[in-house]
Amino acid sequence: MDGPLDTRVTVRSAAATHTADCVVFGYAEGELRVLLVRRAVEPFLGHWVLPGGAMAETERLEETARRVLLELVGVRNLYLQQVATYSAPDRHPVRRVVTTSYYALVRPEQHQPTALGYLSEVRWFPLSEVPPLGFDHSTLLADAHARLILHLRTRPLAFDLLPERFTLTEAQGVYEEILGEGLDRRNFRRKLQTYDFLIETEEKRRGVRGGPVLYRVHVDRLRAQLQKNT
Amino acid sequence: MDGPLDTRVTVRSAAATHTADCVVFGYAEGELRVLLVRRAVEPFLGHWVLPGGAMAETERLEETARRVLLELVGVRNLYLQQVATYSAPDRHPVRRVVTTSYYALVRPEQHQPTALGYLSEVRWFPLSEVPPLGFDHSTLLADAHARLILHLRTRPLAFDLLPERFTLTEAQGVYEEILGEGLDRRNFRRKLQTYDFLIETEEKRRGVRGGPVLYRVHVDRLRAQLQKNT
């Protein structure tokens, strides 16, 4: 346990630890995946849970989330969105812990996650293979996924999950995986044509029939677009 | 994640008070209003702020918010939605306070707010006349309003702000006030016709030219509708 709690807190109000938990989405091998960690300590020893950490004295929660992600996958500056705050008094079996959840989008192929501290394992799980999680993290995951779906309908988020070069079919795959529904190829491409941040390269993807053209994003324009739809 | 506090975090974890702040929207005299309270204690003595309270030992934050609203406007069971959590270390000048904001919809004419505890005053402010608020509450208010606009576009929330009997023009007024834009009367009514929870009464509004018909809502059907669009 940590040191004594702030004594200035009034008798009646609760002094809770506050943590930030991250729902880290990645796209690999045609599947939407989520990064889970396995606990090496009680409570929920051996259980898979969302990566997270306690808010430090001088941090805001978003910084906590970014610190956790930096330690875990070694990446800065990724797309991070607050989802919700969970405060049921008994959601942690030992003491009072309030958690704010974030979802993050990363490119799995660029970062090797490492299990640090009280974790025994880190793994990418296809969304369909996620086991029941410790604490109330199954709920957090479901809520974050729902939020991601909602956001994807109005914001071009898929490109934060794709590698630097990608085909339009691959982009469509990301959309379909997140939304959980099939899309019409031609209608999908019509939508993408309205995005000014998509740049057609001279290259083609080799090893795939049809020889699809590779695209990349104009990073600044994509950022601007995401800014607009906040 | 809810792990041990001191294993790999080099910084001390923070023991923060956690509060729930409420952005209480009401509609009166053709205007969208928000309920603000005036502080009778430091810090921000004399400043207008959002009503809020500290989370108690056995409460979850939503219960804190409902308790605050019960004390303030004496009403239970109103529409309440979590908006976001604010955790900047210096957002409270004296000690660390993390706040989760909620927006609530109430019928101002049915409830007389009372200033309790450390408050000197309570007042409904038209949204356009809200002064700069204490703490970061101007931000909280703006965020909550933005969220309300977003929600109103997909959910029939306006009827939680209207009195028991209302005309369709009054309903349109609520939409226009929240969205901040004018709507076409005929198109608006066409949309309302798709709602099965609207019930036309035999009464007409007196004192208004044209003698508009009064409507009421089928409460269960409205609840069901709101449930669906969550």
Add this chain to the structure above:
DNA sequence: AAGTTTCTGTGTCAAATATACACGGAATTG
């Protein structure tokens, strides 16, 4: 290397949805 398979890339038409718009009737006002 020739034929086969599979994936890419493209345009049009129909349906649904959203937007613009005007006038007669009812109740109040003076």
Add this chain to the structure above:
DNA sequence: CAATTCCGTGTATATTTGACACAGAAACTT
């Protein structure tokens, strides 16, 4: 009782969304 103001209604147009088929490119098979 005349004038004013607000209520209540339908249609036509534009925009958006959704369905759908075939030719070309690269890989695969033999």
